[in-house]
Amino acid sequence: MRRDLALDASPALAAPLRFFLNAPAFGLLAAALLWYAGPSAFYSRWSPLTLAATHVLTLGVFASVMMGALIQILPVVAGVQVASARTSATGIHALLTAGTVALASAFVTSEPELFLIAALACGAAVLWFVAACLIGLNGTGARAARAVVDIVRAIRLALAALTGTVALGAVLAVSLVHSIGLPVVGLTDMHLTWGLAGWIGLLTAGVAYQVIPMFQVTEPYPRSLARVFAPALFAAIVLASFASLSLRVLGSVTSLALAALPFAAYTVFAAVTLVLLHGRKRASADATTLYWRTSMASVIGGSMLWAASRAIGSPSLDVALGVLVLVGAIQSAISGMLYKIIPFLLWYHLQAALEMRSPLVPKVKAILPDTHARAQYWAHLCALALLLAACGLPHALARPAALAFGVSNAWLGINMAQALRLYLRVKRELGSVRASGAQF
């Protein structure tokens, strides 16, 4: 039996790469906003500059990297081609980037028109992305996709959650411009639950089924967990959303129990992942292993912090919870994945330009050395610790934390730029050899 995967059908390098390059750029912008806001960013999750920094991270860094990763991973893992990958990537990236900048500006300036522009741009980017993925999932890749049914199911549910997140975000943006009497707090809780636990969490879990055993050389996830987790979590999010809008009807205990369901589900997932990582078949932990461990530990820590904040009725812990979830859990997982995806992508596109293996093409591990990635990981961990400490001591630590966060993101950008520079140099050398008519 022969499986065909036309080279021309693989996304061009620029398709996913443009999304990945957003990560350090918007990470730096988030750090700059935190620096500018100073201690006020850590007082409340409703502070305009905190909201601006949060959305720069969630849209500019997380959504951007995850969209780029999905455009790249779907063909490789599941044999699924995102519809018109090159055109879609260019359009979606432009809309998402513009929408992110507009939304951050809207929070900073409180200009109503900017909220509407942001809602339109981000909404269009997401609808285009979801449509392009669904066309691919329902089309030519169906045969290969059957072999990775758990991953594809999680991706489908994550796309549904993304659509819900942006729809809720658009409603909230409109409600900020026109007072239409909506329950803003309840809708905001729903918006962030669908965004973080739904879109980002489901996609991360779906990808983890594949990449943790593959790249970390662990045992596979238990089949029962991989089959049940995504649908069960999706149901938990639906129930938690119902709870956030129905507090008076359900009573506080029932509401709290329903709101706890996504945290409980992710705690189980994180515990299983940590056990798998503990039993990995390789002795040394690379930067991605460290990032995954930090991410999963942050998930468990975040769940405990959420339970503590509800038990003692202290909303002041909400900002610390946000730091732990956004920077500890999500940015850690995303950075860890970038350190695997980017070197592979650059190596693959160098190799694909040749008819034969060439000694000029460096090994994948030489394209972005693990020593560089590990050094950046420690900077990230330092920034995470300072951001958490700043929640308790905002006057003393807000700006040092913002500075450390900026350094960590700039370092990620430098590592990515060095890998890209190596790629361009080798590509030039290969071009020279080809032009001279010599053998590779």
Added chain:
Amino acid sequence: MKPLACETTLALCGLEPPEPMERVLAALRTLAPDAYLRMVIDREPLPLFALLSRGGFEYEVRGPAGGRYEIDIWRRG
């Protein structure tokens, strides 16, 4: 047409991607025209197939059997 002789068998289970691809591509540089290379791997290496087609190779995939794929690769005639 697939050659009759197997020149090398590469056991690539449990290796971190893309090391299996790197090893196969390195081995193919010296593959004789009248022989094939067999790779045994624990997942279907979809990205490799595009590189093989581009590089002038034919291939045959069997599996998964017992969680493993056997892929035979030879030079296009």
